[in-house]
Amino acid sequence: MAEIKQVAVIGAGVMGASIAAHIANSGTPVLLLDIVPEGAKNRNAVAEGAVAKMLKTDPAPFMNKRAAKLITCGNIDDDMGKLADCDWIVEAVIERLDIKQNLYRKIDAVRKAGSVVSSNTSTIPLATLIEGMPASFASDFIITHFFNPPRYMRLLELVSSGETSDGVVDMVAAFADEKLGKTCVVCHDKPGFIANRLGVYWIQAAMVEAMDAKLTVEEADSVIGRPFGIPKTGVFGLMDLVGLDLMPHVQSSMAGALPKSDPFHAIYRESELVSKLIADGYTGRKGKGGFYRINRADGGKVKESVNLETGEFAKSEKARLESVKAAGKNPRSLMQSADKGGKYGRAVMAKTLAYAAFIAEEAAQNIVDVDDAMKLGYNWKTGPFELIDTIGVDALIAMLKEDGIDVPPLLERATGKTFYKVENGTLHYLGFDGSYQAVTRPEGVLLLEDIKRKSERILGNGSASLWDIGDGAVCLEFHTKMNALDGEVMAIIKSSIRTIKKQYKALVIYNEGSNFSAGANLGLALFAANIAVWPEIENLVETGQMTYKALKYAPFPVVAAPSGLALGGGCEIVLHADAVQAHGETYIGLVEPGVGLVPAWGGCKEMIRRWHENPKFPKGPMSASAKAFEIISVATVAKSAHEAKENLFLRPDDGITMNRNRLLFDAKKRALAMVEGYEPPEEMVYRLPGESARVAFEMAVDGFYRLGKATDYDRVVAGELATVLAGGDTDVTVELSEDDMLELERESFMRLARNPGTLARIETMLLTGKPLRN
Numbered sequence: 001m002a003e004i005k006q007v008a009v010i011g012a013g014v015m016g017a018s019i020a021a022h023i024a025n026s027g028t029p030v031l032l033l034d035i036v037p038e039g040a041k042n043r044n045a046v047a048e049g050a051v052a053k054m055l056k057t058d059p060a061p062f063m064n065k066r067a068a069k070l071i072t073c074g075n076i077d078d079d080m081g082k083l084a085d086c087d088w089i090v091e092a093v094i095e096r097l098d099i100k101q102n103l104y105r106k107i108d109a110v111r112k113a114g115s116v117v118s119s120n121t122s123t124i125p126l127a128t129l130i131e132g133m134p135a136s137f138a139s140d141f142i143i144t145h146f147f148n149p150p151r152y153m154r155l156l157e158l159v160s161s162g163e164t165s166d167g168v169v170d171m172v173a174a175f176a177d178e179k180l181g182k183t184c185v186v187c188h189d190k191p192g193f194i195a196n197r198l199g200v201y202w203i204q205a206a207m208v209e210a211m212d213a214k215l216t217v218e219e220a221d222s223v224i225g226r227p228f229g230i231p232k233t234g235v236f237g238l239m240d241l242v243g244l245d246l247m248p249h250v251q252s253s254m255a256g257a258l259p260k261s262d263p264f265h266a267i268y269r270e271s272e273l274v275s276k277l278i279a280d281g282y283t284g285r286k287g288k289g290g291f292y293r294i295n296r297a298d299g300g301k302v303k304e305s306v307n308l309e310t311g312e313f314a315k316s317e318k319a320r321l322e323s324v325k326a327a328g329k330n331p332r333s334l335m336q337s338a339d340k341g342g343k344y345g346r347a348v349m350a351k352t353l354a355y356a357a358f359i360a361e362e363a364a365q366n367i368v369d370v371d372d373a374m375k376l377g378y379n380w381k382t383g384p385f386e387l388i389d390t391i392g393v394d395a396l397i398a399m400l401k402e403d404g405i406d407v408p409p410l411l412e413r414a415t416g417k418t419f420y421k422v423e424n425g426t427l428h429y430l431g432f433d434g435s436y437q438a439v440t441r442p443e444g445v446l447l448l449e450d451i452k453r454k455s456e457r458i459l460g461n462g463s464a465s466l467w468d469i470g471d472g473a474v475c476l477e478f479h480t481k482m483n484a485l486d487g488e489v490m491a492i493i494k495s496s497i498r499t500i501k502k503q504y505k506a507l508v509i510y511n512e513g514s515n516f517s518a519g520a521n522l523g524l525a526l527f528a529a530n531i532a533v534w535p536e537i538e539n540l541v542e543t544g545q546m547t548y549k550a551l552k553y554a555p556f557p558v559v560a561a562p563s564g565l566a567l568g569g570g571c572e573i574v575l576h577a578d579a580v581q582a583h584g585e586t587y588i589g590l591v592e593p594g595v596g597l598v599p600a601w602g603g604c605k606e607m608i609r610r611w612h613e614n615p616k617f618p619k620g621p622m623s624a625s626a627k628a629f630e631i632i633s634v635a636t637v638a639k640s641a642h643e644a645k646e647n648l649f650l651r652p653d654d655g656i657t658m659n660r661n662r663l664l665f666d667a668k669k670r671a672l673a674m675v676e677g678y679e680p681p682e683e684m685v686y687r688l689p690g691e692s693a694r695v696a697f698e699m700a701v702d703g704f705y706r707l708g709k710a711t712d713y714d715r716v717v718a719g720e721l722a723t724v725l726a727g728g729d730t731d732v733t734v735e736l737s738e739d740d741m742l743e744l745e746r747e748s749f750m751r752l753a754r755n756p757g758t759l760a761r762i763e764t765m766l767l768t769g770k771p772l773r774n
Contacts, residue, residue: 002114002167004175008033008086010076010103015120015148016092017050021061022150024070025584025642026179026658031082036075047073061151063584063640076106083110088172090144092120100129108137116168118144122196123253126161126189138163144172145193147377148242152585154660155376156182157193177442181584181658183376185369191257194363194370195377198384200254202352203247205267206235207274209347210308213340217291217305222319223345227327227334229381236305238378240290244274245283263355263406273311282306292316332391335399350399353391356384357408361432367419368429368439385419385429393417425454446665448475448512459495463488466496472505472675473668482518483511485569487540490547497554506671507554509573510561510664516586519568520544522595526762529753538750544569544601545742552576552602552681557674561667562586563660567637571649572599575606578674578681580654581667582641588649589637594771596713596758598721599632600749605741607632608725609684610648621689621732622696625725629697632725633718635771686736688727697722713757713774720748 009020012034034046147153176182187193210220221234284290323337335346371383428436457465563583611624638644701718704710764772
């Protein structure tokens with residue numbers, strides 16, 4: 001198979017530029033071209049302006065600002081000849097067929113033989129795009145439909161034609177999978193492909209039914225949310241996030257492209273309210289707001305929502321529907337409730353799930369692809385067919401018949417069955433022919449969920465488990481809320497160390513939650529503090545210190561494989577591993593100062609050690625401590641694995657996996673490669689500057705305080721952190737052991753834990769999810 005070594009993106013709008021940025025994130029050179037502005041002195045102004053804007057955008061399209069250097073900016077008048085060096089050319093220009101085809105002819109005149117050309121379109125059929133184009137062009141042409149924002153959305157829909165050469169889709173899919181971290185779903189050349197075809201229907205149904213039922217947007221979002229495994233934004237919050245101005249265009253495009261027999265037409269109608277909101281500048285979060293807005297009148301920040309009947313804004317009120325409260329995470333229970341929430345949930349989701357069954361055979365290769373498309377393209381926790389199984393196939397059919405909704409043939413054929421089942425530890429799905437087929441994973445993909453179907457855990461409790469992942473490697477999994485760390489987790493780590501010593505070769509610390517670990521369980525800490533059981537808190541701190549230290553010096557290799565949040569204690573366990581194989585989207589940091597504490601499970605000592613051992617960093621007793629103070633005092637969080645290397649949360653030789661589904665396989669491979677000849681690291685002896693450094697650190701914080709950038713309590717927390725990182729009352733002639741450093745961490749932690757200012761910070765974080773600036 002040919003390899004993609006250089007890519008071009010034509011069209012430097014929001015989507016095209018962001019695609020180019022994410023390709024650069026993979027370490028691949030990118031040529032970004034756009035038009036020459038009329039009368040411009042800088043002929044590359046459009047592309048260069050797009051890159052400059054992305055460097056300031058939050059959330060950032062770039063995983064690291066250095067990636068921007070891999071983008072070469074140009075224009076389509078002067079630089080088309082450079083396409084001859086590119087292996088893949090992505091077209092991301094305006095959705096007009098004449099403009100696209102005119103561009104394709106220019107591309108075809110200069111591209112090298114065998115280079116792939118793709119369009120990011122989601123509205124124009126592939127067959128229409130290649131009409132009148134040479135066969136040699138059509139054979140290298142596909143659609144690559146990225147989801148916005150390209151860095152963060154894991155779905156890539158691929159569409160080919162009967163004229164596409166063998167291997168074209170495979171080449172792009174392999175690159176997108178391993179380099180860009182995408183799950184590639186091959187779709188048929190039908191309007192909206194899979195995710196938008198179903199997603200637009202779902203949004204339209206939810207909006208129409210909410211207006212007809214005279215619900216508030218809060219009520220609608222509470223129903224179409226947690227009970228169905230859909231993000232808490234619900235539907236109206238999602239439209240605000242995506243942009244209200246996009247919805248009429250996408251919906252009308254879908255209505256124009258679909259045959260009149262399609263069920264979409266039964267629910268489609270233009271909304272006067274949405275048109276008015278857009279006209280008034282309410283285009284969603286990118287504008288003044290949308291269905292929700294923040295009213296900052298009189299210096300306040302009052303959340304408001306629009307009345308779906310009158311179009312007037314009023315203070316947002318939390319929805320209180322008995323059906324939602326009673327249902328919890330049970331969608332069937334909600335859909336069978338008699339109140340307005342239950343009726344709404346049933347009206348929207350019964351139609352949506354029926355539509356999933358209606359389009360599946362036309363749009364997708366199998367139901368797994370439909371489920372993946374909605375999970376990765378719309379962030380559903382479970383796909384539509386997984387959701388049907390949760391509700392019950394027969395129960396859904398009964399609801400549809402009772403409500404006068406046609407039951408699609410695929411759903412009828414599943415009567416008395418489930419769409420998924422497990423046989424001999426392997427997951428199977430119901431094929432379109434009515435037979436069950438095994439769900440297969442690509443080579444290099446290892447999922448813990450598959451291992452769990454086939455085996456029993458080695459040991460575990462309610463907070464953590466140890467699993468055999470083969471070849472002498474085991475996996476330690478956290479499974480608390482947000483994977484918060486508690487005494488039960490520590491107990492399993494200690495038991496795991498003993499078990500691995502006797503029977504196994506290596507340990508991987510990994511889980512398939514949304515986040516690796518949000519840190520220590522603050523709720524337990526606050527409860528303990530409120531009843532003043534200080535010995536219990538100190539015992540947990542000391543237990544964590546000793547457990548992490550035992551992990552660091554265990555006689556076998558330990559590889560941490562974080563993804564998502566790895567904060568506080570979650571970051572500290574990563575710091576104690578022999579090596580790290582991190583998912584590209586790992587957000588890691590020692591955030592304890594934000595809740596009025598200092599890292600006390602070895603985070604302080606490990607950060608000093610990393611900067612001290614960094615060959616590129618100045619030596620001397622002050623340098624490493626000063627850098628650690630700079631990073632920890634402001635609760636720095638790296639916003640990607642690449643950025644984490646800059647702060648040494650990850651070492652320069654730690655690995656980064658772009659595809660989340662490949663993370664466990666890569667981490668296991670790395671751990672096993674370390675087994676032969678493995679020796680634990682040597683304990684470090686610390687020589688720290690003592691009082692002079694503490695004073696210097698506190699003076700730096702005082703400077704921020706005078707500028708209004710630090711609060712009164714920030715000074716208190718920073719003072720304790722300064723004490724730890726300076727080594728207490730030591731001086732450079734005194735040798736401190738790791739245990740000495742841990743004692744300093746523990747003492748400072750306990751002094752802060754008893755302070756009302758810290759308790760207020762913890763309580764605020766638990767209640768609001770935001771830090772208190774006291």
